[in-house]
Every structure is written in C-alpha cells, then in structure tokens.
Amino acid sequence: MTDWTDPTQVTRASALEMADAMRAGTVTSVELVQAHLDRIAAVDGPVHAFLYVNAEEALATAAAVDADRATGAALPLLAGVPIAIKDVLVTKGMPTTAGSRILEGWLPPYDATVTAKVRAARMPILGKTNMDEFAMGSSTEHSGYGPTHNPWDLERIPGGSGGGSSASLAAWETPLAIGSDTGGSIRQPAAVTGTVGVKPTYGGVSRYGAIALASSLDQLGPCARTVADTAALHEVMGGHDVMDATSLDEPVPSCLEAARDGAANGLAGVRIGVVKELGGEGYQDGVKQRFEEGLDHLRALGAEIVEVSCPSFKYALAAYYLILPSEASSNLAKFDSVRFGLRVERDTIEKTMGATRAEGFGDEVKRRIILGTYALSAGYYDAYYGSAQKVRTLIQRDFAAAFEQADVLVSPTAPTTPFKIGERIDDPLAMYLNDVATIPANLAGIPGMSLPAGVAPEDGLPVGFQILAPAHEDARLYRIGAALEKALVAQWGGPLASLAPELEVAP
Amino acid sequence: MSTLSRADVARLAALARIDMSDSDLDRLSGQIAAIVDAVALVSEVAGQDVPATSHPIPMSNVHRADEVRPSLAPADALAAAPEAEDGRFRVPRILGEEA
Amino acid sequence: MTAATHLVGYDDAMKAFDPVFGIEVHVELNTKTKMFCGCENTFGNEPNTQVCPVCLGLPGSMPVTNEKAVESAIRLGLALGCSIRESSRFARKNYFYPDLAKDYQISQYDEPTSYEGELEVVLDDGTVVMIGIERAHMEEDAGKNTHVGGTGGIQGASHSLVDYNRGGVPLVEIVTKPIEGMGERTAEVARAYVATIRDIVRALGISDGRMEQGRLRADVNLSLRPKAADGEDQSAVPFGKRSETKNINSLRAVERSIHYEAGRQAALLLAGQPVVQETRHWHEDTSSTTPGRSKEEAEEYRYFPEPDLLPVEPSREWIEELRATLPEHPAKMRARLREEWGFSDLEMRDAVAADALTLIADTVAAGAAPQAARKWWMGELARTANEQDVTLPELPVTPAHIAELQRLVDEGKINDKLARQALEGVLAGEGSPAEVVASRGLEVVSDDSALEAAVDDALASQPEVLDKIREGKVQAAGAIVGAVMKATRGQADAGRVREIILARAGVEG
Numbered sequence A: 001m002t003d004w005t006d007p008t009q010v011t012r013a014s015a016l017e018m019a020d021a022m023r024a025g026t027v028t029s030v031e032l033v034q035a036h037l038d039r040i041a042a043v044d045g046p047v048h049a050f051l052y053v054n055a056e057e058a059l060a061t062a063a064a065v066d067a068d069r070a071t072g073a074a075l076p077l078l079a080g081v082p083i084a085i086k087d088v089l090v091t092k093g094m095p096t097t098a099g100s101r102i103l104e105g106w107l108p109p110y111d112a113t114v115t116a117k118v119r120a121a122r123m124p125i126l127g128k129t130n131m132d133e134f135a136m137g138s139s140t141e142h143s144g145y146g147p148t149h150n151p152w153d154l155e156r157i158p159g160g161s162g163g164g165s166s167a168s169l170a171a172w173e174t175p176l177a178i179g180s181d182t183g184g185s186i187r188q189p190a191a192v193t194g195t196v197g198v199k200p201t202y203g204g205v206s207r208y209g210a211i212a213l214a215s216s217l218d219q220l221g222p223c224a225r226t227v228a229d230t231a232a233l234h235e236v237m238g239g240h241d242v243m244d245a246t247s248l249d250e251p252v253p254s255c256l257e258a259a260r261d262g263a264a265n266g267l268a269g270v271r272i273g274v275v276k277e278l279g280g281e282g283y284q285d286g287v288k289q290r291f292e293e294g295l296d297h298l299r300a301l302g303a304e305i306v307e308v309s310c311p312s313f314k315y316a317l318a319a320y321y322l323i324l325p326s327e328a329s330s331n332l333a334k335f336d337s338v339r340f341g342l343r344v345e346r347d348t349i350e351k352t353m354g355a356t357r358a359e360g361f362g363d364e365v366k367r368r369i370i371l372g373t374y375a376l377s378a379g380y381y382d383a384y385y386g387s388a389q390k391v392r393t394l395i396q397r398d399f400a401a402a403f404e405q406a407d408v409l410v411s412p413t414a415p416t417t418p419f420k421i422g423e424r425i426d427d428p429l430a431m432y433l434n435d436v437a438t439i440p441a442n443l444a445g446i447p448g449m450s451l452p453a454g455v456a457p458e459d460g461l462p463v464g465f466q467i468l469a470p471a472h473e474d475a476r477l478y479r480i481g482a483a484l485e486k487a488l489v490a491q492w493g494g495p496l497a498s499l500a501p502e503l504e505v506a507p
Numbered sequence B: 001m002s003t004l005s006r007a008d009v010a011r012l013a014a015l016a017r018i019d020m021s022d023s024d025l026d027r028l029s030g031q032i033a034a035i036v037d038a039v040a041l042v043s044e045v046a047g048q049d050v051p052a053t054s055h056p057i058p059m060s061n062v063h064r065a066d067e068v069r070p071s072l073a074p075a076d077a078l079a080a081a082p083e084a085e086d087g088r089f090r091v092p093r094i095l096g097e098e099a
Numbered sequence C: 001m002t003a004a005t006h007l008v009g010y011d012d013a014m015k016a017f018d019p020v021f022g023i024e025v026h027v028e029l030n031t032k033t034k035m036f037c038g039c040e041n042t043f044g045n046e047p048n049t050q051v052c053p054v055c056l057g058l059p060g061s062m063p064v065t066n067e068k069a070v071e072s073a074i075r076l077g078l079a080l081g082c083s084i085r086e087s088s089r090f091a092r093k094n095y096f097y098p099d100l101a102k103d104y105q106i107s108q109y110d111e112p113t114s115y116e117g118e119l120e121v122v123l124d125d126g127t128v129v130m131i132g133i134e135r136a137h138m139e140e141d142a143g144k145n146t147h148v149g150g151t152g153g154i155q156g157a158s159h160s161l162v163d164y165n166r167g168g169v170p171l172v173e174i175v176t177k178p179i180e181g182m183g184e185r186t187a188e189v190a191r192a193y194v195a196t197i198r199d200i201v202r203a204l205g206i207s208d209g210r211m212e213q214g215r216l217r218a219d220v221n222l223s224l225r226p227k228a229a230d231g232e233d234q235s236a237v238p239f240g241k242r243s244e245t246k247n248i249n250s251l252r253a254v255e256r257s258i259h260y261e262a263g264r265q266a267a268l269l270l271a272g273q274p275v276v277q278e279t280r281h282w283h284e285d286t287s288s289t290t291p292g293r294s295k296e297e298a299e300e301y302r303y304f305p306e307p308d309l310l311p312v313e314p315s316r317e318w319i320e321e322l323r324a325t326l327p328e329h330p331a332k333m334r335a336r337l338r339e340e341w342g343f344s345d346l347e348m349r350d351a352v353a354a355d356a357l358t359l360i361a362d363t364v365a366a367g368a369a370p371q372a373a374r375k376w377w378m379g380e381l382a383r384t385a386n387e388q389d390v391t392l393p394e395l396p397v398t399p400a401h402i403a404e405l406q407r408l409v410d411e412g413k414i415n416d417k418l419a420r421q422a423l424e425g426v427l428a429g430e431g432s433p434a435e436v437v438a439s440r441g442l443e444v445v446s447d448d449s450a451l452e453a454a455v456d457d458a459l460a461s462q463p464e465v466l467d468k469i470r471e472g473k474v475q476a477a478g479a480i481v482g483a484v485m486k487a488t489r490g491q492a493d494a495g496r497v498r499e500i501i502l503a504r505a506g507v508e509g
C-alpha cells in the first residue's frame, strides 16, 4: 500500500490509485502536483524530459480541484491527477515548440482540442515534454533543445519522437503523458522505457492543435505506466471534434471497462495472430525471448496463438518514408518567418525565408523536407508518392486478411532495446529501422499498443510487446493488454518501471 | 529512378526555401540520396492495378455549417509576429512577383 | 526587354494571325464565413480582424469545408452546364508567398467538382457564341500584400505588409477550354463571357460579382498562331506560345488587355521574335501589361491530395435539388423580359447596366405597368441613387412601394408631382406611399366647388384667355391650369381643372 504522506511513494502510484486516494481524502491534488514538481526538480536535469514546467498553473488547477472536491462537487474521474503533454500539442499560455528552434518562445493563442479536454477533465498540466524536432525521429536526439535520456540508462535513448513523455513516466515525474504517433512515436518510446503507450484508431482523437507532421498518419494517444491508466487517459482524449474533418464521428471506446474485463476474466476464446514479417532477422535475441514469453502468458490465459503473414509489409518502411516526408514538406512550409516563430532577417522575404528555415530546422527536418519535395515534384509523383499510396492499400488488405484469422495481431514493438545516444545519429536509414514494426499500423490507420514485456537478459533493458487491433476496435488492445500485464506484473512483483535502477537525485 | 545528385539536392532545397551552404550539401546530399535509393523499393508495386489510399479511414462529406465563429482578438493575431506595422504583418520587400 | 518597341494595332494583328484565348475567372462566394474556418467573410474591415488559427495558418490548425460554399460551387457548376463529379477532392498547391498563410493553397486539382460545361454568351448584336467550360473548382483566396515605399508597387518597395482578412475566402475558379475562331471579335467575346459569368453569379445569389472590389477577377490567356493557308484547316495549325494576364478587374480591362496583348505578340512575331510563355500584369493606368513570373518556376506546385480533408461526394438527389434552384440564363431572361415588357434595346441595356432588372420585374409583379416601373427606377430613383452614391437595390424603397405609388397615380389620387413628393417621403423613412400621402396631405383636390373658385380667381386676372379658347386656341387654357396648380400647391387634379376652364369658355373638352 502506498503511504500517501511519503512524497517518494506518491509519485510511484498509478494515476487511478491517485484518483482513488483523492476521492478517499487521503491525498490532495496540490500534494500530488507538488510531489511531482519536486521529482522533476530532482531528476530532470540529467533526464531532460521537460522543455517547460508549468508549476504555477498546475498548482492553481490542483488547488481549484481540491476546493471543489471539498464542496462535494462531482468531478471527472482523473480530476486532480497531474499530466505531462508532448510539446507537439498547442497549449494557450504555455510555450509550444514541437522540439524546434524555429518555434522557440512561441506562445500559441489557442488550445488544441486535446489540451482543452485535459483542462475540462480538471487535470493539472505539469509541463511540456521533449521530442524529436517536429516528431521526426526515433530517439529524441533530433530535438532542437538537446536529447532526452532514458531513465533506465542515461547514456541511452528514451525512444522517439515522444522520448520526453516516455522518460517522464519512467522517471516517475508524471503518472500520465500525452504522445503523438506518426510511425511509432508513442509505442517505440514506451517499449524502450518499460512504459505503456497507445496509438488509437486514426481519427479517434482530434488532431486539431497538434502540430502536424504527416496529416494522414499522425494520431495522438495516451501514455502511462499501466494499461488501466492508459485506458482512462484514452477516454479523456478521445471523441469526435468538429474542428478536425478526419475525426471519427462515433462514441469513445470503453477502454477502461475493457482493461478491467481483460484483467479479471482472462482471454479464453481469443485468437491472437503473430505477424511472421515482424520478427526474426534483425530482432535482438532478448527481444525475441521476451516476446515468446509473452506469447506463453497469453496461451496460459486461454488465448489461441496463430501465425499470420502480411507480405506487403516489406514495402511499409519505404512507403512511409515517402508519404511522411511528402506531407511534412507541405505541413512545415508555414514556418516562413511571417506570422510567428524565428526570423533571420535578410533584405528580401524570399532570402529571409531561406535563411530562417536554414537556421531554424535541424538536419533530420531538412533531410525529410527535401525528400518530400522531391517525391512530390512533377515527373516523380507517380513513381514515388503514387506507389506509396498503393502500398498503403496493399497493407490494409494484408491487415484485413490477417484480422480474418485473429482478433488481434502481436509483435515485438521495436527490434532492439534502447541504443546509445549518438550511435545512429548520422545513419538515418539505421535510425528508421527502429519503427519497422510500428509503421504498418499508421499506414493502415489501425490502433496499436505497446506494453512492457520485461527486460532483455543480455543488457537488462526494457523490451516492448505490441498489440494491433482492427480499426475502431481500440478496446481490444486494453482487454488483451491488461490480461498480459497482470500476468507479467505478477511474475515481476510490480510494474516493470519499478525494476529500473534508481536515478540519482539532485540535492 | 536514379540517385539524387548534389545539384538536385541544391535545387530541391531552393524549392523548399532552405538555404544550403556547401558544407550542408556535403553533409546531407549523400544521406538524402541513400534514402531515395532505399525508398525506391515502392516502385515494385507501381505497375500493379491497385487503388491509392490517401485517407486511412474512408470517409466523405464532412462539412461545417456556414456559421460564424469568433476570430482571434487582433492583439492575439499579431502577438507572435516577428514584426508588425499598422495592424499588419511586416515582411522585407518581396523580390518575386505577385501570385 | 526584347519586345518590339511599337505595337501592332489590334485589327491588323487579328488580320495577320489567328487568336486563341482562354479565361480563368475567380469568383469570391458571398458565404457568411470563409472556406475552411468560421471567420466572417465580409469585405473592407480593419486588417487582421477576421483571422483565426486556421486562416492564419498557425501550427496545429486544420481546415473544415464550408457546406454552403460547396452548395454554391455546385449550383454554379450546374448553371455553367457542367457535370458534377461523384467524388471530388481538395489538393494542396504548394508555393511560398507571404500572403499565403500556410504556404500552400487548398484547391481542387485533378478532381474538380464541376467539369465539361458549355455556356451560351450573347453579344451586343445578338450573336450567340458557345464557350466551352473545362472545369469549375473550389479553392481559397490568399491574403493581401501592401507594398510600402517606392511608388506603392512591388518594385522599389522597402517592405510589405500583410493582411489575412481575405485569406481563406471561398473562391470558385472557372476555366474555359481554348476558344478559337473568334478573329477580330475575340476581345468582344472575352468581355461578354466575363459579363455573363458576372450576371450568372448574381442571378444565383452566390456572389455580388463586383469586379472593382476584386470579388470577381479574370486571368486572360492569349496566343496567336499563323493563319491557315486558303483551304487548309485552321485547327490543324498548332497553338502559339501564350501569355497569361492576371487579375483583371473590370470588363473594359478584359477587352483592352486583349487588345494590348494581341498587338504586343503580333509585333514580336512579325519581327521574327519569340513570344515568351509567362504571366503578365495588367496596368489600368497605362492600359498595358508587364512580365511576371516565368512559367518554369511557377509550375512546380507539387500538388497532392489534401490529407486534412475528405472527398466531397454530393448525392444525386442533392444535385437535382440544387438544379431545381437554378435561375434562367441571364441573356435568355433579358430577351424574354424585353419582349414581355415591350422595352426598346436601349431601355433594356440601361436597365441592365443599372442593375435594375430584378427591381423592375418585382415592381411589375406587384402590379405596376412595365414602362411605369422602368420610369421610376431609371428616372427619379436612379438620380437619387447617383446623388447618394449607392446602388439602386441599396435605396430604402421596395418594388412594392413603387407599385403602390404608381397605383395612387393611376387612380388619380395623386399626380406626378405629388408622387415625387410622396417618394421623397418614402425615401426619408416616413412610411409607405399611402402613408406619406396621408401624413403630408398630398391628395389631389378634386372637390369641384373649390376648383371652380380657383379657376374663377385665375380667370379674373387673365380674362383674355377665355376669348382665345373660343377662337380655337385651346392650349391657352394651360396658363390658367398652371395658375390653379400654383394656387393649390400642385394638389389640383389638372384634368378636372382643364374641363372646368373649357366649360367656362363654353367649349366642349
């Protein structure tokens, strides 16, 4: 049992435990927020998960929630539970940079829909988390504000692009965080930090106010340390939005109920498909081992395991690195020094734009913009962009066929455990391989989850287990994920993050 | 599809309004060419008679009623402008022609 | 500049060459809000007061299509005889320019809503020309740059200022097919075509079509090619290189820009020099064009499907519903009304030019005779509008008022002079004509005893009039009528006064 008077223990509780404790009157939101702010002050120097800490406003929100609770007012489930927001979401009154120097100091005049939902849920926002610049990367090394470090080993990457969100969870700086996943930027960081992350069905969460990377791939999603916490946050974020034409006009899935069902009732009758193409060669031994053990747990829970094949997945990475740069090259055109952001002044606006973008964008952003500009240019469109869109159709067909045979599909989330910072920074193609298992879901628009599968025996670093479900069936992820998590936590004796070495605490 | 040359990269960078120094081109053009070569794999499906998918979840006719929503307060609209004058965004002189 | 220094005259150019032209018309729709956001779509406000994250292109913002704009675009497409695509979509046209907030324009590219139409254009002499329509697609307008320093133009400016109020205003761009074989009537046809588009958008009620405010703008493409030899097929001769003159904003300028460009291109060709394919700017002050961007750079737009928006797939039922709302073709409607009303060509043309057709039609529908309706709107009211510098429809008077006013005249309750006073009262907001007549006491005096007394008073001072009438000079009665009208401050029934005078002279009226 958590001792709610001990700030160290407070930050190790789950979000739902915090919510229960507040309802029971054993802890206040102000105490929770202060404990997390203290933790951030103590460890974020070396971790560098946060780009901005929103202490004053978070405490004010917390105090207001405490005051309302004292009157007996009805409050949303997660009211008073602190949260961190990836810097890709615009937040009125808080600087928003998307990890880019070109937006340094920008104060958005409006809130993203998800920001507004978090505020409406009365959740104190601890701050904005670090990310690869404009979400381009798998390691958070491409942030314009310096890399985030993995709390499991500060010399290693926390995944990307949402490395700030994943590291803040693993470092006990926040119980909940918001991420965005264009090709795996929620799931892969979750995998390498021993945390949980979900990419919902495309359109399940409004993108309005999320700084676009690739509009047809981007999806915001919940990040936490437990499946149930992730489910609860998913329900806060989800739902139709008239400001986003691609937003699904359907009810928010019952994620938390599904998670509770999975944990309580096991998986009898569930068919689980192992994707042949997402494993084997190129996957680290310890990753394969922990994945296999995960399958054993699922079998033990009553599930039937089948193998499925998705032959078009071999084109997924190539198609992704055409569609993403193409859309990104257009989405990032607006950073032109006219209405907001950096300006490097020259004597004409044309030269000013060129100089501003040269100075404001990092190398990875430049590489992808140029690649996208090429793929869309006359004469190459059909061969590149056109073919990539065909691959998308083929991948959707592969998924449709696979989901005929299985209720969900599974794979390792990433081929390896976290690598060392700097190791792949000059080898973009090697970097891109981190997302080989997560990208197909984005191309097809389907939901996916990563949850901890244990640590690899060879390096003691976290391994992620990916679950994919058909579009609109996000609840299945939570049912299966919660069942597997329960079995694994029982084996480990606590959440995986609690097995991480303790961070040194600044005095 | 052939490898992208350094000159190609320079031309594309100009089209994308990103100034590139010689050292930028030295550093980036080889990497970009390598990526182009890798993604050329998709051309294997170019000949296949498969429809293109541009939206992962097929939907259509999502419209907004013609109803006014409040605009930004003028101060908010201009607050982040690198430079403003007379309620307008100020930019250095325009070399090109009007579109 | 390599251009020949002197131009060839338009007529000579058209004798020497065969012109081919095409026109792109941009129509700003009069929806309440912009194309992709809820900002108000109104003209002439303080800069940057009608902007939001979407139309300012702020990071994170997303467009959502205005349903009314889609409806207007489909109705316009139908009025142009176009087919409506079962599934159309938006694309991004990428180019950097400070007035383009996102640095891409959302426009329809390979799948426009309306395509393959044909429009009947009636020239002044009644000649009918069929203009092929290639497509009519939806897009968003850009903001507005103001150039500071220098002469106010882009050249020599020290810096520019950007206002995004117009950014995101819904546009329909109508593109013709190449128009061939018009010879020396090219400029006239071009003008009549743009005028017809303007009339149609007004009749549809989807735009005010005001060219002087840029609500309707034309880009004119023109090329010249050698004339086919006798007996040869002109259409077998390949097109020449074309120029595209941008942003023409008056009907007169449509005509004059073609005159200028034809002369310029002919001079080049006759001097053995090439015509460069390029965009050109029209200068109203000098009636000439100057070169703009070269085409090679301009065409690298990197179009691709707009991922933030979904296909537009209007149902057949909706399209048929919209088709049922289409107005009559303006030229046909004019011909029909001219016939029905018995107006002369000149009367009709003046009424059209004054934007009075609908007002006259509504006045006729309210019971007035067509000529009477015309006289009010084109006479007294046109004068008033002119004095107040407003358009006829903006005057605070309705066709029903005018019909009522005329009915009072026809019934003899008031005469023309009193009617003008009554109208003055209506314009001053004093109420309907009948109310003004009552409140101002404008009724004609038709009480015989009062009139007889007034006649006798007048005759007393001019007794010679009765003799003149008896001698057959009946027109002499006019002097007495005038005197009586003066005495009654215009409220006498002039016809009745005349009868009394004639009776006094013993002459039958």
Ligand SMILES: [Mg+2]
Pocket (backbone or CB within 6 Å): C107, C139, C173
């Ligand atoms: Mg256009």
Ligand SMILES: [Zn+2]
Pocket (backbone or CB within 6 Å): C034, C037, C038, C039, C050, C051, C052, C053, C054, C055, C056, C168
């Ligand atoms: Zn707006």
